[in-house]
Amino acid sequence: MPPKAMSSIRSNVIFMVLVISTVSLILAFVINGVFEVKQQKSTLASQAKSFADIIGFSASTNLLFGDPVSENARLTTLEIDKNIENIHIYRINEENGKVEFFASYNKVNTPPIPTKINKLKELSDVTYSDNYLELIRGINFEGNEIGYIYVRFSLAQLKEQLYSTLYLKLLVLLISLGIALVLALRLQNSLTKPIKELVEVFKYVSKEKDYSVRAPKQSLIELNALSTSFNTMLDRIQAYLEKQAEAEKQIRKLNQSLEDKVGQRTDALKDANVELMSTLETLHQYQNQLVETEKMASLGDMVAGIAHEVNTPIGLGVTASTLLMDRIKDIREVLDNKKLTAGHLDRFLTEGHENLNIIYRNLNRAAELISSFKQVAVDQSSENDRVFLLSEFLKDVLLSLRPKLKHHEHIINVECDEKLTIESKPGPLNQIFINLIMNSVIHGFEFIEKGTITISMEATGNRLKILYRDNGKGVNEQLRKKIFDPFVTTKRGEGGSGLGMHLVYNLVTQALGGNITVASEEGKGIEFDISIPVNVKKVVV
Ligand SMILES: Nc1ncnc2c1ncn2[C@@H]1O[C@H](COP(=O)(O)OP(=O)(O)OP(=O)(O)O)[C@@H](O)[C@H]1O
Ligand SMILES: [Mg+2]
Structure with a gap:
């Protein structure tokens, strides 16, 4: 939609007032003029009729006596009336009934006009043409029609009169328009002045953002309503702003108190921190003490375990040696009594x-046990690092185990980059693999002829990840949780001491500085996830 053209109230008001007053005045004048002309004409017509009748009546004597000369002379007296232009008197011939010209009158300087005998009927009513009025009336004497009178009146005087009133009316029209213009100016002034006042207030409020000013009272009801509404709006804005300012003040106050509180809390926290640090220090000391105590406790456990394990073979040995000593004592007696027989x-x-x-x-069993205790107890980290090819190393491990594996059909898969060279401690690694493989063979594949062991090794960054799994019988949840604890075995008295996995755990975590986790489900094999830090050498040896 195209934008509306702008216009001012002033020009609109003036335009409207002028248009309305002009149109209404012109309309009034036109209607009045038409009526006036009509009225004048009808007055003139009735005047003309009575005039014609009077002259006709006066002419009847001369008509009866057939004296046109006297009649002509009499008609000359009508000169006084400037409106009469021409008069004809016609006589009806008594003998043949024909209408004949009798007498006439023509105004000075007005030429005579042809007879109107043939227009008797046509002009029986008042007929108007541009500049004159015509009429024919009958002349009666004692009830008999004896002739006709034709009268022609000039309309010049009437026109003149009408024009003069027209000028007067035009003057009145112009004066009225002038008054209307003045009134319009005053009206627009009384309208626009208060509007301007209001606009000024609006401008001031929007520019200065001063909501305390108020628009003045207006004498015009509509504008006063506008000004009152505007003032109400200002009241509300002012109240809202005051409320907001109050709220801001409160917030600032709250903020300040919050900051104070935070400051207090920070101080308290600082104090608490210092206290905490000292507590932590004390705790560290306690922890070290605890570690020591724990070490002592596990050593105690160990010693108890060793005592328990070694006790059985030693006890059996003691019994057997006591028995042997008894037998020696018996044979000695028989020999001393010289009763010794071959039997x-x-x-x-x-x-x-x-x-x-x-x-x-x-x-021998006791010696074996003591040797495994020694392995567990010995500090494996003392060995030096070596650079070696991992795949080759594992082949050697498997080779060393061949005598123990040759009676079974188990399959061992090794998944490892042939060229992977690492720098680590081969001793602990060797023991780890031997324990894991032997456990799979002894425990996992206890009732399985052809088990599968998979060893995947992969170096990522500076860590070696070893994933060891077998598809043996696995362990239950309870055993899985304590599998790395010492003396946990399901083969007690059958050659198991429960130190193998404990040794593996110690080797991984202490000797190699890595970590190990176990996952297993009964009947579905076991899986060890080992991760150790190593130096990966890219050089192929
Ligand atoms: N691969 C495996 N499959 C099933 N059970 C296992 C496996 N490895 C270990 N176990 C279970 O964990 C127990 C603990 O193993 P660990 O090697 O510590 O002791 P052990 O083999 O019984 O005795 P040791 O290794 O001292 O001769 C085992 O007795 C066995 O029940
Ligand atoms: Mg074992």
């Missing part, structure tokens, strides 16, 4: 051999 000697030798066998086996 005695044979029995002694057999029993002696059996007992010595028992002693030998149990001493």
Whole structure:
């Protein structure tokens, strides 16, 4: 939609007032003029009729006596009336009934006009033409029509009169328009002045943002309503702003108190922190003490374990050696009494051999146990790092295990980059693999002829990730949780001491500085996830 053209109230008011007054005045004048002309004409017509009748009546005597000369002379007296232009008197011939010209009158300087005998009927009513009025009336004497009178009146005087009133009216029209213009100016002034006043107030408020001013009271009802509404709006804005200012003041106050509180709390926190630090220090000391105590406790556990484990073979050895000592004492007695027979000697030798066998086996077992305790206890980190090819290293480990694996059909898959060279401690790694593989063979594949072990090794960054899994019988939740604890075994008395996984855990976490986790589900194998820091060498040896 195109924008509306702007216009001022002033020009609109003046335009409207002038248009309305001009149109209404012109309309009034036109209507008045038309009526006036009509009225004048009808007055003139009735005047003309009575005039014609009077002259006709006066002419009747001369008509009866047939004296046109006297009639002409009489008609000359009508000169006084400037409106009469021409008069004709016609006589009806008594003998033939024909209408004949009788007498006439023509105003000075007005030429005579042709007879109107043939227009008797046509002009029987008043007929107007541009500048004159015509009329024919009958002349009667004692009830008989004896002739006709034709009268022609000039309309010049009437026109003159009408024009003079027209000028007067035009003058009145102009004066009225002038008055209307003055009134319009006053009206627009009385309208625009208060509007201007209001606009000034609006401008001031919007520019200065001073909401305390008020628009003045207006004498015009509509403008006063506008000014009152504007003032109400200002009241509300002012109240709102005051409320807002109050709220801001409150917020500032709150902020300040909050800041104070934060400051207080910070100070309190600082104090608490200092206290905490000292507590932490004390705790550290306690922790170190606790670690020491824990170490002592595990050492105690260890010693108890060792005592318990070693006690059995030593006990058996002691029993067997006591038995052997009894047998020696018996044979000595028989020998001293010179009662020694071949039978005695044979029995002694057999029993002696059996007992010595028992002693030998149990001493061996004790020695084995002590050797594994030693492995657990020894500080594995003391070994130096070496650079070696991981795949080759694992092949050697498997080779060393061949004697123990050759009676089974188990498959061992190694997934490792052939060229992966690392710098680490091969000793602990060797022991880790041996323990894991032997556990899979002894425990995992206890009732399985052909088990599968998969060892995947991968170096990411400076860490070696070893994923060891077998598809054996696995362990239950309870055993899984304590599998790395010492002396946890399901093969007690069957050659298991429960130190293998404990050793693996110690080697991974302490000797190699890595970590190990176990995952297993009964019947679905076991999986060890080992991660150790190593130096990965890109050089292929
Ligand atoms: N691969 C495996 N599959 C199933 N069970 C396992 C596996 N490895 C370990 N276990 C269970 O965990 C227990 C603890 O193992 P750990 O190696 O510590 O002791 P052990 O093998 O019994 O004795 P040791 O290793 O001292 O001769 C085992 O007795 C066995 O029940
Ligand atoms: Mg073991």
